[in-house]
Amino acid sequence: MTELLKVEGLSIGFGSDAPVVDDVSFSVAAGETLALVGESGSGKTLSCRAALRILPGAAQVRAGRVMFHGRDGPRDLLGLSERRMCDIRGDRITMIFQEPMRSLSPLHRIGNQVVEVLRLHGKASSGRGRRRVLDTFARVGFADPERIWRAYPFELSGGMRQRAMIAMAIVSEPELLIADEPTTALDVTTQAQVLGLIKQVQKDIGMGVILVTHDLGVVANMADTVTVMNRGHVVEAGRAHDVLGDPAHGYTRHLFAAAPAIPEVCELPHEADDRDLILEMTDVSKSYFVRGAAPWSPKLCVQAVRGVSLAVERGRTLAVVGESGSGKTTCARLALGAEPPDRGGQIRFRHASGSDPIDVTALSRDEKMAFKRHAQMVFQDPYSTLNPRMRVKEALTEPLEIHRIGTGAERLDRAAEVLRWVGLSPNMLPRFPHAFSGGQRQRLSIARALMLDPDFLVCDEPTSALDVSVQDQILTLLEDIRDRLNLSYLFISHDLAVVARIADEVAVMRQGLVVEQGVPEALFHDPQHPYTRALIAAQPEPDLARPIDLGIVAQGAGAPDGWPEAYRFTGNIAPPLSVVAPGHRVRCHV
Amino acid sequence: MAILRFAVMRLLTMLATLVVVSALVFVIINLPPGDYLSNQIDELRATGQEAGIAKAEFLRKEYALDRPIWEQYLIWVGFAPGPQGFSGMLQGDFGWSFEFDRPVADLVGEALWLTILVNLAAVLFVYAVALPLGVLAAARSKTWVDYTTAFVGYLGLATPNFLLALILFYYGHKYLDLPIGGLMAPRFEGEPMSFEKMRSILIHLIIPTFVIGTSGAAAMQQRLRANLLDELSKPYVETARAKGMRESRMLVKYPLRVAFNPFVADIGTLLPALISGSVLVSVVLGLQTIGPVLLQALKSQDQFLAGFVLMFVALLTLIGTLVSDLLLALLDPRIRFGGRET
Numbered sequence: 001m002t003e004l005l006k007v008e009g010l011s012i013g014f015g016s017d018a019p020v021v022d023d024v025s026f027s028v029a030a031g032e033t034l035a036l037v038g039e040s041g042s043g044k045t046l047s048c049r050a051a052l053r054i055l056p057g058a059a060q061v062r063a064g065r066v067m068f069h070g071r072d073g074p075r076d077l078l079g080l081s082e083r084r085m086c087d088i089r090g091d092r093i094t095m096i097f098q099e100p101m102r103s104l105s106p107l108h109r110i111g112n113q114v115v116e117v118l119r120l121h122g123k124a125s126s127g128r129g130r131r132r133v134l135d136t137f138a139r140v141g142f143a144d145p146e147r148i149w150r151a152y153p154f155e156l157s158g159g160m161r162q163r164a165m166i167a168m169a170i171v172s173e174p175e176l177l178i179a180d181e182p183t184t185a186l187d188v189t190t191q192a193q194v195l196g197l198i199k200q201v202q203k204d205i206g207m208g209v210i211l212v213t214h215d216l217g218v219v220a221n222m223a224d225t226v227t228v229m230n231r232g233h234v235v236e237a238g239r240a241h242d243v244l245g246d247p248a249h250g251y252t253r254h255l256f257a258a259a260p261a262i263p264e265v266c267e268l269p270h271e272a273d274d275r276d277l278i279l280e281m282t283d284v285s286k287s288y289f290v291r292g293a294a295p296w297s298p299k300l301c302v303q304a305v306r307g308v309s310l311a312v313e314r315g316r317t318l319a320v321v322g323e324s325g326s327g328k329t330t331c332a333r334l335a336l337g338a339e340p341p342d343r344g345g346q347i348r349f350r351h352a353s354g355s356d357p358i359d360v361t362a363l364s365r366d367e368k369m370a371f372k373r374h375a376q377m378v379f380q381d382p383y384s385t386l387n388p389r390m391r392v393k394e395a396l397t398e399p400l401e402i403h404r405i406g407t408g409a410e411r412l413d414r415a416a417e418v419l420r421w422v423g424l425s426p427n428m429l430p431r432f433p434h435a436f437s438g439g440q441r442q443r444l445s446i447a448r449a450l451m452l453d454p455d456f457l458v459c460d461e462p463t464s465a466l467d468v469s470v471q472d473q474i475l476t477l478l479e480d481i482r483d484r485l486n487l488s489y490l491f492i493s494h495d496l497a498v499v500a501r502i503a504d505e506v507a508v509m510r511q512g513l514v515v516e517q518g519v520p521e522a523l524f525h526d527p528q529h530p531y532t533r534a535l536i537a538a539q540p541e542p543d544l545a546r547p548i549d550l551g552i553v554a555q556g557a558g559a560p561d562g563w564p565e566a567y568r569f570t571g572n573i574a575p576p577l578s579v580v581a582p583g584h585r586v587r588c589h590v
Numbered sequence: 591m592a593i594l595r596f597a598v599m600r601l602l603t604m605l606a607t608l609v610v611v612s613a614l615v616f617v618i619i620n621l622p623p624g625d626y627l628s629n630q631i632d633e634l635r636a637t638g639q640e641a642g643i644a645k646a647e648f649l650r651k652e653y654a655l656d657r658p659i660w661e662q663y664l665i666w667v668g669f670a671p672g673p674q675g676f677s678g679m680l681q682g683d684f685g686w687s688f689e690f691d692r693p694v695a696d697l698v699g700e701a702l703w704l705t706i707l708v709n710l711a712a713v714l715f716v717y718a719v720a721l722p723l724g725v726l727a728a729a730r731s732k733t734w735v736d737y738t739t740a741f742v743g744y745l746g747l748a749t750p751n752f753l754l755a756l757i758l759f760y761y762g763h764k765y766l767d768l769p770i771g772g773l774m775a776p777r778f779e780g781e782p783m784s785f786e787k788m789r790s791i792l793i794h795l796i797i798p799t800f801v802i803g804t805s806g807a808a809a810m811q812q813r814l815r816a817n818l819l820d821e822l823s824k825p826y827v828e829t830a831r832a833k834g835m836r837e838s839r840m841l842v843k844y845p846l847r848v849a850f851n852p853f854v855a856d857i858g859t860l861l862p863a864l865i866s867g868s869v870l871v872s873v874v875l876g877l878q879t880i881g882p883v884l885l886q887a888l889k890s891q892d893q894f895l896a897g898f899v900l901m902f903v904a905l906l907t908l909i910g911t912l913v914s915d916l917l918l919a920l921l922d923p924r925i926r927f928g929g930r931e932t
């Protein structure tokens with residue numbers, strides 16, 4: 001087998017520090033897929049960029065050789081002149097980046113940005129180039145290539161932008177495609193479709209692919225060979241079959257253990273008769289009015305949440321699962337009284353079992369303050385939720401100050417105690433947030449939410465910005481403090497596998513509606529709704545025997561009028577939520 | 591089509607703003623007690639010149655200065671009939687300058703055009719200097735190029751304009767034989783426009799443009815550099831590099847285009863800053879712009895003259911913002927299609 005790209009003994013460092021990529025070697029064969037696996041900071045992205053020579057300015061390649069055996073004979077990429085390198089970049093070797101939202105220039109039309117690749121490499125006059133780009137758009141699954149040609153990036157959704165990026169990367173029919181976490185920022189069903197698309201294109205063009213990812217599920221679905229990296233070193237490499245089937249290195253096994261998976265075992269669902277509910281949302285809707293195209297055109301009404309009924313039992317976890325735009329975050333905001341629901345909905349909250357319920361939708365100023373002592377929130381992005389100019393102790397004691405609880409010394413004691421609960425040390429109190437890693441920051445924001453001794457936490461995607469092994473720790477922490485402090489969670493997530501682990505009940509949302517609801521065992525073992533099935537099917541699992549079934553994904557994740565008869569929406573009218581089994585409800589015609 | 595509608599909307603709001611500004615200007619000018627004529631009458635009384643008093647009293651009637659202030663305002667703008675019927679700014683009658691005893695329109699005629707000329711030249715100078723220097727400083731950040739441009743820029747910011755003017759006059763005259771003061775050779779003043787006169791004006795423009803524009807250019811260059819550095823770290827720049835674009839071409843097509851927005855938006859604030867800033871410079875350099883006229887008019891409460899000059903400056907400012915808004919909409923699809931986003 002011929003090696004298309006061979007990286008040998010690559011070392012990269014910043015300034016005079018120890019190298020962050022140390023003696024790394026990997027290779028990819030023509031037509032095959034190499035998965036570079038590792039957590040953030042493992043050096044996988046740097047290694048790839050070094051091959052294209054687009055490293056950040058401060059990074060220097062200290063040693064190593066990158067050989068590219070393309071159609072034009074072997075080339076040493078690190079030794080080429082910048083001019084020759086420009087000929088290879090974008091033509092022979094192309095790259096797709098992680099953030100489709102920001103990887104396209106906001107001010108240029110998509111067509112202009114894609115056809116530019118052909119122009120730069122002298123491949124096409126404007127007329128032929130345009131035809132070729134339109135063909136590529138059709139190939140990556142755009143229904144209306146002409147419209148995409150004229151569109152600006154902000155007019156497209158994340159998945160569509162990533163398709164446009166793929167189109168840009170394959171329009172010149174490269175020999176090697178480097179995809180740097182191409183689906184990390186996307187919803188699972190979109191991820192499944194984008195992965196399928198990359199695979200399809202690879203087969204058509206016969207190009208090699210280097211897939212940089214942290215997700216073993218993605219690896220299992222895509223890779224022929226795997227290289228696992230940790231802290232700048234290659235710890236394990238081999239055929240996907242061998243590495244995934246029987247990981248030899250401890251780190252790889254650790255990654256496997258941390259990867260969440262949808263359970264296979266089926267337990268009997270238990271259904272209590274009279275439940276002690278801490279939060280009860282009944283028939284809650286929320287509409288937003290969006291400004292029209294011009295000041296005088298009528299406002300558009302967007303229904304973010306439509307007639308949702310949810311109940312959180314004391315000491316348990318209700319998970320709301322859905323993709324971006326499904327209304328799950330709006331649900332969380334409504335539950336916390338951050339926004340009033342539309343008329344007719346009811347949200348009741350009982351802070352202690354047996355206490356009088358309060359109506360979250362109609363709180364006075366004082367009641368709202370009191371309510372906030374009982375209900376707190378943990379946010380998604382631990383990097384932006386902590387004020388970089390506030391020390392940990394200030395961030396933690398601030399809620400107590402606002403609610404005028406305790407003296408300064410008592411507040412500090414409380415902060416130290418809560419820090420211990422979340423597994424951090426009290427001597428971190430005087431530090432600033434930048435001194436902490438992502439996982440530690442998420443622990444800090446959990447600590448902040450716990451400062452007021454709440455009964456109810458809303459967790460809005462608390463782990464989606466974290467590495468898998470850190471995600472595992474945070475989930476364990478959340479479970480631990482839930483049981484210790486008898487907390488109740490409303491857990492918002494897009495990740496079914498995470499939910500499978502922590503939730504006692506799951507509600508799947510799509511377009512503002514709950515389409516299926518039940519205990520996780522019932523939901524995962526016997527999913528009824530096509531959308532739930534698509535979500536489960538799209539979840540990449542680190543198991544070669546269970547590849548993603550794109551057929552199920554495409555059907556369920558498509559428009560609701562493409563669903564089977566029993567589930568189909570007619571216009572804007574959805575079927576009712578019907579009970580199919582005890583504690584298991586599905587939106588369908590029975 | 592959308593852009594046309596946008597332009598019309600902006601034009602309408604601009605007119606409304608102009609009306610509000612006119613009211614403010616009029617009120618502020620009339621804030622100090624008395625007016626030019628009543629001051630003059632008092633002075634004439636004190637010196638016993640009865641003949642002059644009669645004329646001043648006549649002028650007070652003629653220009654409705656004896657009426658309540660709101661009526662004066664309406665007459666001044668031309669919304670209400672005055673002693674000569676409708677004859678305000680809307681009708682093209684800018685009033686009478688008591689200080690110079692001539693119609694305002696005659697008085698400022700040429701100064702207006704010279705003001706526009708000087709400031710336009712300064713704006714062009716600001717952009718012509720700030721654009722290449724800012725881009726260069728960002729592209730070669732943290733090198734001697736960056737530090738040198740920053741040093742020169744701060745020097746430009748920190749040097750008082752009049753001092754810069756004096757220095758430039760001295761050396762300009764000594765080595766380059768550039769003329770000192772004024773905007774044209776004295777023999778062309780009041781002459782009709784000719785090729786010779788034009789040439790004289792252009793040569794006289796060199797130093798004022800430099801003096802008025804330097805600090806603006808330095809500030810804008812620093813702003814452009816900062817914006818561009820921000821943009822350079824964005825992922826789309828990396829995408830462009832991965833396409834195989836050469837660095838310089840990539841720089842111009844992508845990040846510069848985005849960093850251009852604040853640059854363009856600055857036109858709106860640049861014009862008024864230059865005009866008010868250039869009043870002092872005009873006095874020092876002896877430029878025949880409306881700057882010195884305004885200063886004199888405000889000192890002596892020559893209200894129609896002052897009002898007209900202030901309205902003219904306001905109009906220039908509004909035109910500047912209008913131009914920058916339209917340019918922004920043309921440059922940035924996100925602004926153009928702003929309403930479409932949800």
